[in-house]
Amino acid sequence: MKISDLQVKDVIAMETGERLGYISDLDIDTNRGRLKGLVVTLKGKAMGLFGKEEELVIPWDQIVNIGADVILVKKSGYSGSAAVKKLDSPE
Secondary structure, rough: OOOHHHHHOOEOOOOOOOOEEEEEEEEEOOOOOEEEEEEEEEEOOOOOOHOOOOOOEEEEEEEEEEEEOOOEOHHHHHOOOOOOOEEOOOO
16 A cells, blocks of 8 residues: 555544544654554644644554545544654654
C-alpha cells in the first residue's frame, strides 16, 4: 500500500464515529525501519498558530482497521492520553 492510498481515506474515531481528518504524513522509526504511526491533519483546523495546521500523531497500536474508504482508530488515546499526541508537543 502506498501513502497516497492512505491519504484519501477519512480517519474515524471508532467509539464516536467522529471524523478526525486525513493522513498527512507517516511517523517512521528510521533506526528500526518501522512505521510508528500516522500523522493526521485535524478536520476544521485550517490554520492554527503561526499559520500551521494542527496535527496529531496516532500510534500504530491505536489503529483498529484500514478499510476501503476509512481508517478506524481508538478514540481512547485521542482525549488527553499519551496514546495520541499533538505533533511537536513535548513527550
